[in-house]
Amino acid sequence: MQDRHRHAQRAKRKRWCASLFGSALALVAVAPGGFAQGVAPGNAPAPGDANASHPMAQVQHQPFWAKRLTGYLAARDGTQLRYSVLLPKGKGPFPVIVNYSGYDPGSIGGAAYLDDNTAMAVNLDRTLVEAGYAVAGVNARGTACSEGQFEFLARSYGQDGRDAIEFFAAQGWSNGSVGMANWSWAGMSQIATAAERPPHLKAIAPGMVLGDARLDSWAIGGVPAPNFVAGWWDFLHGRWDSALQSARAEGDNRCVAQIATNLKTAETARVADILTKHPLRDDYIEIRHLGARTGRIEVPILSMEAFQDEATTPREDYYQDNLNLEKLWFVQTNGPHDMYESLVFRKTLLGFFDRFVKGQDNGFDKGPHVQVWLETSTATGGRLANENSQPRLVVNAPRYPAAVKPVSFELSSGGKLVQGGSDGKNDGRGEGRGEGRGDDFAYPLPGPTVNADFLSDTWGPLPTDWRKGSLAYTSAAMDDTLFAYGSASADLWVAATGSDADLQVTLTEVRPDGQEMFVQRGFLRLSDRVQDDSRSNPLRPYPLDRPETMASLTPGEPVLGRVELTKFAHLFRKGSRLRLWIDTPSQYGGNGFAPYSQPQTITVLHDAQHPSRLLVGQWDQASGVTPKLPEERPACGTILKQPCRPDPLASR
The missing domain is CATH 2.60.120.260 (Galactose-binding domain-like)
Structure with missing residues (x-):
């Protein structure tokens, strides 16, 4: 019976991984009509993007890095956090892009990762490594292989992030210039970490975050929304399962033992229990209000959000309002939670990191600060859907907020x-x-x-x-x-x-x-x-x-x-x-x-x-140059997360 229950739980977690955070979408067609503002059908992948030769349909990945390093770094209180680093080819030292969350980033490059069993995107890491960045993943305390007590979005989360940035900056293979990437929990880590002002952090690119966990997700508009939290807890354990798979394949008994410990100790801090004990906003909940501290962020930010985000909603506590707007670049689009994987966005992401992490004078900072994608659709299904998503039209504004x-x-x-x-x-x-x-x-x-x-x-x-x-x-x-x-x-x-x-x-x-x-x-x-x-x-x-x-x-x-x-x-x-x-x-x-x-x-x-x-x-047309809006309506069923139905009031 225990084995049957364990297999059932794994199957449930796998469904959540595939459906919610893998965005396995139905097959839809690209919306008709032309593109504008430099976006065109059939754009070639960004330079260094391996997706052309290594499509997501090829589930079994091959190592694309020159060397993989694993180990533990010490937070300021001595807690040991598990990390994994993928180094690019060349002599180095290299600029670094960090993926930090409570999922499985401390195990990137392991056996599960090569099976495409990971929370974020293998192909995004591939793009960064082939562009000359070292990609470092680190697990939050009390998650997967990391020591400590799990406590979702506690103040220590940003402090640990600061310590991780400084650790990676000091390594011999690093040139000391560090950025952060990815979305969801790995996006929240960025605004939490940047608010602590690590000296060697040069830029962050957070997507799809909870700026205020309560109003953005746990009680939207004050209405309790418990279902997502319950399913997310299973998904989280599924990510630790992937770290466990890699640890066993590598004979990493320390990691295997720590995961077993975390599965027990994390139960005392389940988010569902938090909401039972703190049903209204109090000091405990306010500590997890990341947007309240984003005014401390000094580095350039590339922010991305999806308007119909099925996981975190696009509200994000409007944390962008608190930033130095001269250092904010913002991409907004219709679509799901994992739109960060889009190859169209990846070009923007690489340009941003090349400018502010590598220090290249590529003109990125002279471009528009706001991109609004309209009628975004995809030509493929499954895991390729997000990567191949393209907007029908892009409207730009010189700076945020657009009028x-x-x-x-x-x-x-x-x-x-x-x-x-x-x-x-x-x-x-x-x-x-x-x-x-x-x-x-x-x-x-x-x-x-x-x-x-x-x-x-x-x-x-x-x-x-x-x-x-x-x-x-x-x-x-x-x-x-x-x-x-x-x-x-x-x-x-x-x-x-x-x-x-x-x-x-x-x-x-x-x-x-x-x-x-x-x-x-x-x-x-x-x-x-x-x-x-x-x-x-x-x-x-x-x-x-x-x-x-x-x-x-x-x-x-x-x-x-x-x-x-x-x-x-x-x-x-x-x-x-x-x-x-x-x-x-x-x-x-x-x-x-x-x-x-x-x-x-x-x-x-x-x-x-x-x-x-x-x-x-x-x-407002004064917001910037608005291209000619296409008169032809997109076909129903082609626009991501904006479904159609027959008008139920038509009979009236």
Whole structure:
């Protein structure tokens, strides 16, 4: 029975690895239409990129390094952290790129790694090594082969990162110039480490991070989201399994014994237990608020995020706002968590490291600081999908933040979404603020899932009684193309018959062909509705999210709930309509919610005293040179993480 259970657990972990962090996507076609701003179909791989000759389909990799070094480095308190280094050909010394997380980076180059059984991307490491960088991986304390007590995103995490950077800088094979790469947990390590200001750290390139673990993931909009954490714990153990496979193949008994120890001691710090003991923001949770310390970062940063990120969401605590914007370069795209693997992005990544780690005068710092990828798609499935992802269009801005103009859509009677002026006033066409007494929906009847199946980008089926459990507001057909960019805010006046409730807001495009395309989602626990005035603006709600500012509802008394729709970029073309769905939170990507459960009726108001509205940002041409926007709509099913479905309201 124990063997059967162990095999079942391994199979479950493997499914999580393949589905969530391996991004095994359904086969889709490249969207029709031309490319712009230097992005073209069939771009050759970046110089030094071995993907042309070593595609991901070839699962068994061959060593691509000249020499591999393994060992342990000492953190400031003496804790021994396991590392592995892949050296390039040549005499050296070499610049260094560090991969640091709690997965399996301390075992890169081992047997499991060569079987493509690793958290990050073998081919990315290959690209860096062949470009002349030493690639160093180090495991966080208490994970895989490293000593110490695991504690997710503790302050020691950044301090250990600083010690690792300085260790690698001092080695004889290193020239003392160190950068950091990779995404997810390995992206969080970068902002945590850079905030500690290691003297030899030259640049970081974090992707898809949790800047504020609570609002970005654990309780999005204040709504508890426990499902992802539970599955992630299994995935984490699966990564330690890969380190164990390599250690056994190498006869590394020290590592084998340490993994056995960590599997026991880490159970005392399971993230699920953390959330049970700390359900609201307190000092313990705030320590894990990495974005609060990013103002200390001094080195250049190349940041990447995916708008429909199914794992960490694209919110990232807006940590980029805290940086020296002259040293920030930002790539944003539709798509999944692992878009960091894209070969198009890899060219940008190499140019960034060559400029700031190698010190080459390649002109990277003179280019645009913001790249927005639109309608990104891929021509392949499986592990190749992310690498071969390409945007249909790239729009640049000279610096962050790109300028936008707020556009208002007022909720009105009859399920109408009435476009108004930028301040929500009359637009000059005889249409103004919404009207009508308000609309009711039954709570809690969850809305449909979106992208819950990691093997494909899909809407889930419409739930039973969905007409009772949801409201929809739809605009008139657009007269001109609206290039919507950035975060958006659904400012909703609501009254409930209970003492609290959770809202889910979904923005879609209703196309002339009768298909409805997913754009973005947002969530809010109404008791967590009080805003942080220092960080909120008309397009970005930012909850204070402190226990002392939370307030239950008085039954029947209207309150204003500002629901944040996290960042996105989307072309609502002429003839399309915007739609806003309001219902109870359901699963979105890996985020499964535990909404407030009291059955009740919720009323969304839209009268003169309670003007509910949607505010979206319109890309301002003053942000930079905007190429001609393609008029032809991409085919449904081709745009990553933005699935279509037949319009469920068409029969009306």
